[in-house]
Structure formats: C-alpha cells, structure tokens
Amino acid sequence: MVRFDRYGNGTLTSGALTNLLGVDVDGDMIEVDPTTIGTDDQFDDEVDLRTNIDVDDAGKSVAQGYVEETNVQEVIQAIAPITSKAARIFYPPSIAVDASTNGTGRTLDLYAQYTAQFATPMVASNLAPAAIPTYANTELYYYVTYYDTSVFANVSVDEFGEMTYDVIAQPADYNSLINVVFVVK
Template sequence: NVLTLTLEDGGTQTVDFTTVLAAAGTDDQALTLAAGNILTLEDGGTVDLTAFLDNTDNQTITTFSLDNTTNVLTLTLEDGGTQTVDFTTVLAAAGTDDQALTLAAGNILTLEDGGTVDLTAFLDNTDNQTGAEVAITDAAGNFTSTEVEGALAELAAGSTDDQALTLAAGNILTLEDGGTVDLSAYVDTDDQNLTSAVVIANESVEIQINDGTNTTIDIRDADSNASNEIQTITSTDGSVTVTPSGINYNLSVPSADPTVVTAGTDISVTGDGSTATPYVIANTRPDIFYPPSIEVDVATTGTGRTIDLHAEYLAQYGTPTVVSAGAPVAIPTYANNELYYYVTYYDPAVFANVSVNNVGVMTYDVIASPTDYNTLINVVFVAQ
C-alpha cells in the first residue's frame, strides 16, 4: 500500500496508503492509464495525473502529507509551491464493506449482501487416507517400506526379543544372539568390618561400619520397667517345667529317689504320697490328760447349769501361776475341735443329767448338796 514517485533528477518520494485503506476497507480494482494521463478505475472513476507529469516541472518534491480526515494528499515543491490530491472520490467509489458473515449447514459461508463461499475443501477432519497412502522419509535406513503402514508392520514384527541369557564364569552375562554384560561390579563383595562403641552407658550403642555411615541403637528397656521381665514359676507336683516355645526352655526336675514312710510302734501312716492322697503320719497312742481342777458350786440345787471345760483349760494353761526356770510362759494347748471330752465319774447323789458336747461344754443338774460339803466330777481330755 505504498505509492512511490520517481522524479526526473533521480529522486523518489513514497506515500503509505495503509491507514487510508484500513479505514476504507480493501479495494482490489484494476487501474489503467489512458491517453492524456487519465488514471481509470476498474469499477468507475478517473484521476487526471497531468499535474504530476515529470516533464513539466523539474522541481524536487520536498514534503508529502496526507490528511486522514479529509483524504487530501499535499505535496510541497522545491520552489515553495504545493500540489494536492483529493482521494475522496476514489474512496467513495471503493466504498466500505461492513457485511456480516454467517456459516450455514454444509460449511457454506454467506455474505450479508449476497455471495457465498464453500469452505468444505478447507476442513481439517476429512483426511481419511490409510497408512499405505502416506509416504515416509527414512534417512537412517531403518525400514525397507516407504509408507507408514508398512513401516509400522516391520516395527511390530521386530519388537520382541526372546533371547536366552546365560551366566558364565567371571560373572559375565551372555545374550543368545550376541552381546555380553559384565556383572562383576554388582557381586556382593562388601566385606566391611562392624564395630561398636558405647554412647551412653546402659542407654545407647553406636554401630560403626568402615566405608559406611554409623548408626546409634537405643538399648534401653522399651517400657522402662526392669522388673516386669521377672517371671515366677510355680509347680503343683514338685517339678518345674517350662514348655519349649521360642526362647522358653524345659526346666523340669528329674524324679528323685522315692521317700519311704514306714509305720512303727505308736505311729500310723496313711496315703501313697501322691498329690491326691499324701502321706499322713499319726500317733496311734492316745494323748490323754486331765484338765486342770476347777470349783463347781453345789451350795444350791438347780437344773441346766453349764461349765465350758475347754475355756477353763485354756485359762489355766495359758497363764500358769508358777513357771520353772527356762520354761515357756504358756503351756501348749489344743483347739476345742482337736480334743475328745469324757466325764469318767460324777457323784449321783449330787449331780444328775450330766453331758458334754464336742467343743467341751458340760451341762448338769445339782439335785442335792453333799452331806460333808465335798463331791467329785472327773473329766478326761484325749487329743484327736
């Protein structure tokens, strides 16, 4: 869109019509120059260029100016004169084209004022060629085929490699169709030494490896309780056995020589020594003794009177009046259920309905006072 004018003396001037054309749209009319220096437009309109002939004025044009508002081109001549060119007529003839465009079905572009353009040939989704119709350029010579489909077939046929692998001496891995890999660098040859050093006594130890990174290990009891690993083992039959499992061990005690228990004079033995029936050793000679003497009030008669013979026995044996040198303060006694109680004699003129129960309580009636103020009741205790 640049107009270039060449002057007689060799100089040139240019005019850029880009701004004008942008405002007026595009006008691709053909121009013809007729006799008489008349410039004719294809669609009509003429411009008389006589004033611009280069053989009438040899002045140099010094300045061009184009008024975009009035569409007038002003030329300033060397001698001070000016010439103008009004392009209003040209632009009016060219007009402006602000038609709307619509795209109808079938890829037809329609102009608002008429005219259509078929865009089907420019669609990008109509290339339904097969791979065999598309040629390839294989500069490296990897394929014998010269089209895509054939090259892909060759690539698929050669995509599997079922070679056998063998490992030879010296850690060399050999491929069936040729080629080897030396695996020596990957063989386990790490013979580094490990050492340890105490970091904190009874708490942590550092494991050291030459050519490697040291590691500190916490050796403390995880629950910080030193006593909960102490186990108590009990046995009901005299042996100790821990069933082997993991870190457990059999601690059973072998049977020792059997204990022989034999009965003898005044001694009896029952049971077989087992847990169910252990040995029981008993004195076959009765332990017979008289309880201490006590007073019985017979000054008056009465029925259902009682005396706790065992309680009287404990009172006197527990706190004797006199004790020999070196003797215990109290005499050993039996519980009331460890004795048998007997009344061997009583005065029937004074007592009646005499009885004694299994814990040593004697019951009696006083039926008369003794004539000489004295009477007897004899009692015997026998250890069970």
C-alpha cells in the same frame, strides 16, 4: 586322680576324682573306680535288728497275730500306735463346780477353763514358757468319766467342751467329784 600307697597316703594328680589306687589282699596295687564302691546308706527296712523283738504283742500267740519285729521299720510301725495313744489322753486342770444349791441346766465351759488356766499358770519351772500349749476346742473329745450321782444328775458335755449338769443335792462333806478327761482327736 587320687592315688593311695599301701600306707594310706594319697595325692591328687588331677582336678577331678577318677580312680583310686589301693592294695589288694595279695599286696598288689589295684585301680578302683570310686563310683563302683557304693555307700553304706540304708533305708529303715534294710537295717536288721541284732535280735528280733516283740514290741506290741505281749502275751499273744502266733495264732493270735504274734509277730516279732526284725528290722527298724517294723519296730517304728509297731511302737507308733502305742506311744501315740498314751500322749493323746490328758486330764484338764482342776475346776471348782458350785454345788451349794440345787438347780437344773447349769453349764460350765470345760474348754474355756482349760485354756484359761494353761495360758496363765501360777508357777512354772525355770526357763519354761509363760503359757502351756493348748489344743483348739475342735481338736479334742471330752469325757466325763465319773461324777457323784448323789449330787449331780443329767450330766452331759458337747463337742466343744461345754458341760451341762443338774445339782440335785449338796455334798455331805462339802466335797464332791466330777472327773473329766480330754482326748486329742
């Protein structure tokens, strides 16, 4: 048994913790079974926010589904889709595309270019790993969001990152653009 006096001093009087002695609001000594005290452990859905907030419905009305989050679990569930979308879209490294002569059915392995450049960056910050982490080619979706239609035609990309294109004319100023985006599945 552990006994506490009114000044918080305690003594262990047996090998096992059984009851606690304390002082109630009237100054009387009381004995309390520690198993009845409980803990302050709470689950995420039991922790209320000090002020309700709206994490994901900016500009919506109640009729459109506007809901204020009231506890930690609701905030986590509301913000997870927002943050996961932002991190899933990225631009691969710059890749030179030869458009010096016309030709059809040319191919460029966007995925191979991405992994090659990320595996061997030319410069890295102090203490950075030697290679940049990459995804497997089957973990990505590939998009060509823009290409110069006066230079390229029949542009397509397959599910493994292999881009096929035709060069129909040379760029007027020795430059042309193809914009590619990768999205993590």
